Amino acid sequence: MSLLTQYLLTKYIKNFIIVLISLELFFVGIDLLQNFKELPNSANLQLLYILYNSFFTLTLTLPLSLVFGWIVTLVIFIKTNEYVAFLSLGASKRKLYKPILYISSILLLILVSMQATPLAYSYEQKSKIKDGEYFTSSKENIFLKYNDVFVYFKKLYPLEKFAEDIHIYKLSKDDIIETIIAKKAYFQNNRWYVVDAKILKKPMKMQWKESKLEIVHEKFLHTLEGFKPKILDNVYESKSNFSIIDAISALVLLNNQEVNTDKIRAALYYEMFIPFFVLPLIMLVFAYASLNSRFFNVGKYTSLTIFGTLIVWGVFFMLFKLSNGGVVKPEISLLLTLFLWYVFAFFLYKNRTRNYA
DSSP states (O other): OOHHHHHHHHHHHHHHHHHHHHHHHHHHHHHHHHHGGGSOSOHHHHHHHHHHHHHHHHHHHHHHHHHHHHHHHHHHHHHTTHHHHHHHTTOOHHHHHHHHHHHHHHHHHHHHHHTTSGGGGHHHHHHHHHTTOTTOOOEEEEEEEETTEEEEEEEEETTTTEEEEEEEEEEETTEEEEEEEEEEEEEETTEEEEEEEEEEEOOSSOOTTTOOOEEEEEEEEEEOTTOOHHHHHHHHOTTOOOOHHHHHHHHHHHTTTTOOOHHHHHHHHHHHTGGGGHHHHHHHHHHTOOSOSTTOOHHHHHHHHHHHHHHHHHHHHHHHHHHHTTSSOHIIIIIIHHHHHHHHHHHHHHHHTTTOO
């Protein structure tokens, strides 16, 4: 690593950290002031609320801080004439912004990897603390299709991997041939274990004298392999988030269930790909910076770049909400739009830097 690259990264990371901490304190502080009266009196739960809210806010503040930190760094370089000095020493423009792109990509990959952990449910956890439901998590009256069966849970406890009052209906050619009824079921070893089950089997061919309903009692049986309770919880809740791992598992599980997976795919694309919308912004912010500090309008440049960054982020956030609501296919609204944004940004960059190295 050259001395110039070390100097650039040191300045940039310092400004990035300052901006990130400032945005985190602002968003978390505003949220805490608004909801403090609704929080429980427990200091531990209040601290957990702040921690969960901090990570949830990080999914927004980190990408924005990467751009805002770069804007601050460029403004300082231009006002102190360091930018001109770098070019005078023979450094190309490409050599100046490439280290920033690399470190930004690494930080975004770390953020995406964190979305594959339970931290992805930070918003859900902080909402439970505020609503006084942190230690009790349950959903009621869930009815879903899984392969050739319909499953009904009167009450589901996703975190405890436990369900009460279960009805499982097995179908054959749109006809119910078997029903499993039980008071309790547990999810272990990637399958559901039903306790004290009553099994009702209907004869395949109905005959007046010979046909009869067969009733069997089983103390213990397993069924519904791979039907994860957390996936059930998130599919059932229209506003729930998904971790990357759970989203992929849900897609695999529900792929052949004739269930609309637009919400799951939208959450997966938004968490894995949309944070990288900031990389073209970093190039454009650099391309439209001025060389001459004397004629450099700091206020205009800073306002336009920050406003433009917020506009681009707002567009992608709006498209995510539309995809999550099933209005637009996520492949079109998110992936195609992200691709077009990269193409458009590259065109603007090449047009701006046509005469520079």
